[in-house]
Amino acid sequence: MYDRILVPTDGSPSAEAAARHGLVIAETFDASIHVISVTGDTERSERLADAQAQDAISKLEELIEQESDLSSQSVIEHGRPHEAILSYSSENDIDLIVMGTHGRRGLSRVLLGSVTERVIRLSNDPVLAVPPHAIGRERGGYDRILIPTDGSPGAAAAVEHGISIAERSGASVRVLYVIEGETGLPPIGDSLRDEAVEVLEAVAEEASDRDVSLTTHIQSGTPHEVINNFVSAHGIDLVTMGTHGRSGIRRHLLGSVTERTLRTSDAPVLTVRQDTE
Numbered sequence: 001m002y003d004r005i006l007v008p009t010d011g012s013p014s015a016e017a018a019a020r021h022g023l024v025i026a027e028t029f030d031a032s033i034h035v036i037s038v039t040g041d042t043e044r045s046e047r048l049a050d051a052q053a054q055d056a057i058s059k060l061e062e063l064i065e066q067e068s069d070l071s072s073q074s075v076i077e078h079g080r081p082h083e084a085i086l087s088y089s090s091e092n093d094i095d096l097i098v099m100g101t102h103g104r105r106g107l108s109r110v111l112l113g114s115v116t117e118r119v120i121r122l123s124n125d126p127v128l129a130v131p132p133h134a135i136g137r138e139r140g141g142y143d144r145i146l147i148p149t150d151g152s153p154g155a156a157a158a159v160e161h162g163i164s165i166a167e168r169s170g171a172s173v174r175v176l177y178v179i180e181g182e183t184g185l186p187p188i189g190d191s192l193r194d195e196a197v198e199v200l201e202a203v204a205e206e207a208s209d210r211d212v213s214l215t216t217h218i219q220s221g222t223p224h225e226v227i228n229n230f231v232s233a234h235g236i237d238l239v240t241m242g243t244h245g246r247s248g249i250r251r252h253l254l255g256s257v258t259e260r261t262l263r264t265s266d267a268p269v270l271t272v273r274q275d276t277e
Contacts, residue, residue: 003032082114101130145239
């Protein structure tokens with residue numbers, strides 16, 4: 001599923017954290033690593049910007065060399081960061097982009113870094129977004145994967161990626177359906193409950209012929225809050241979800257549940273667009 005993984009870096013701790021998570025997946029799939037650093041159009045000194053970019057790349061090259069036997073290649077590009085990242089990804093047949101949610105500028109917990117957000121919104125490739133709170137969580141690999149689903153095509157694409165990672169890494173999978181706006185679960189026989197059961201049974205059937213331990217869960221509440229509480233309660237190492245749910249929305253926007261989960265999750269979130277299966 002993943003042969004070539006791209007890790008953008010700006011030299012920040014968030015970028016290094018993302019690289020470490022990228023290494024976990026690269027080793028799981030025996031993938032090659034591509035490292036890119038982009039100097040923006042607004043940099044005051046081109047020479048200084050190039051030096052900073054090279055320093056950022058050198059840090060990740062050293063990390064990759066010290067902690068793996070994987071092949072890697074690096075490049076410095078110029079221009080708008082998200083455009084350069086997407087262009088490189090397309091031209092080099094990248095299968096997965098791994099990046100931190102917060103770059104050198106920091107930002108509060110409830111905001112996403114603008115470059116990361118734009119890449120997730122516009123990328124045809126899956127994007128693994130690694131928050132600051134995920135630093136160190138990659139140690140030992142991924143043992144517990146959460147797949148939130150609402151039965152939409154976008155969610156189905158994320159299911160395939162989550163199950164494939166679990167299959168290769170030996171992780172267990174929990175599939176979560178959230179019934180939104182309910183103060184408690186509706187009774188068995190209620191249409192909302194029946195729909196949730198149907199969606200989860202379809203996922204379980206998909207995984208039945210693969211060597212994956214899978215359990216299904218139905219909970220009620222505000223979706224991103226339920227997802228994040230589930231992450232904390234069950235020690236989830238990785239969340240995989242679609243960029244768009246049943247409500248659809250235009251390509252250049254993110255689904256609200258996905259966006260809010262990305263902003264607040266303590267675990268890395270792998271976002272998958274429907275056409276990236």
